[in-house]
Amino acid sequence: MAEHTLAVNIVTPDGIVFTRDGVKLAVIHTISGAIGVMANHQPIVSALKIDAIKVTFADSDDEFIAVNGGFAEFSNNTLTVVAESAETAKAIDVQRAESAKHRAEQHISHANEVHDPNELARAEVALARAVNRIKIVTRK
Structure with missing residues (x-):
């Protein structure tokens, strides 16, 4: 080194x-x-x-x-x-990350409808992870 x-x-x-x-x-x-x-x-x-x-x-x-x-x-x-x-x-599957993002957004919407703070917190973390993975691949 x-x-x-x-x-x-x-x-x-x-x-x-x-x-x-x-x-x-x-x-x-x-x-x-x-x-x-x-x-x-x-x-x-x-x-x-x-x-x-x-x-x-x-x-x-x-x-x-x-x-x-x-x-x-x-x-x-x-x-x-x-x-x-x-x-x-190179290891990120963009389609899988996009699907995870979509699922997380649905969970956030559902958590807001039923006022479930635990589900909302989990869904927000899942969304952040999916967006991070997508950002890595699309970064120039």
């Missing part, structure tokens, strides 16, 4: 989703806001929102990974993300 780069590892209960060295910048979305992490950044541990992680390389295109919650830890020039689930753009 070069002196001014870092390693990024994204893992879920199902295994490693993304692992790369030579990263110039990783942008993560914590519950407190976005953080850009570069080599030699101060150590951090933070909870993550449902959002994309942007990984920038010196010699290739940026990569985006859809991450659904979890936490990030950075130390010794390694960013480790442990997430409930995560997918690279």
